[in-house]
Amino acid sequence: MKKVFLSFIFTLLSVAAFAQGTWEADHMHSSVNFTIKHMGISFVQGRFDKFDGRAATSGAGLDKADLSFSVSVATINTGVNVRDRHLVSEDFFDAEKYPIIEFKSSSVTKDKNNNYIVKGKLTMRGVEKEITAPVTFGGITKNKDGKEVMGIQTKFTVNRLDYGIKYDPTAAGIAKDVEVTAYFELVKQ
Numbered sequence: 001m002k003k004v005f006l007s008f009i010f011t012l013l014s015v016a017a018f019a020q021g022t023w024e025a026d027h028m029h030s031s032v033n034f035t036i037k038h039m040g041i042s043f044v045q046g047r048f049d050k051f052d053g054r055a056a057t058s059g060a061g062l063d064k065a066d067l068s069f070s071v072s073v074a075t076i077n078t079g080v081n082v083r084d085r086h087l088v089s090e091d092f093f094d095a096e097k098y099p100i101i102e103f104k105s106s107s108v109t110k111d112k113n114n115n116y117i118v119k120g121k122l123t124m125r126g127v128e129k130e131i132t133a134p135v136t137f138g139g140i141t142k143n144k145d146g147k148e149v150m151g152i153q154t155k156f157t158v159n160r161l162d163y164g165i166k167y168d169p170t171a172a173g174i175a176k177d178v179e180v181t182a183y184f185e186l187v188k189q
Helices: 002-019 081-087
Strands: 021-025 031-038 042-048 051-057 066-072 100-110 116-124 127-142 148-159 174-188
Touching: 042 081, 051 148, 051 174, 066 116, 100 127, 116 148
Parallel strands: none
Antiparallel strands: 021 051, 021 174, 031 042, 031 174, 051 066, 066 100, 100 116, 116 127, 127 148, 148 174
């Protein structure tokens, strides 16, 4: 009986140790993307080519984790150079004055369906607002190099007007709501 109990304790400690730690984005397997409605009839998609993502965990899963990500505004990429140059101008993101968009969590909890809900501050164009977003925890495994990796993703909507992006304030041509989708594969440090 003592051996069974010790085996159980060892297994429990191993699982807890497996997940806790500091994690950083694997850029080859991560992305920060957005979609916005154009002219009320179609959508423009884009991404940020330079970004960072981090997590600090204390157990198996995301309970009470600290999550953060940031993007370099100047690396916005919609596939159209003229549009991208306009997006980094003062009309939109004003990348020269506000080069970074960042999110930092204040809490990570589970809802009644066992899904993760993250609350935190999103800062864009010098404006900081609290947002709430669902986060899907893909799990933890080891990659081909034997390093522990964790997968998470989120999708949330922000109103660009709330962050001082006032170009086309009527939203007739460019919608006010932007859907952000981030996929992170994080490597344990």
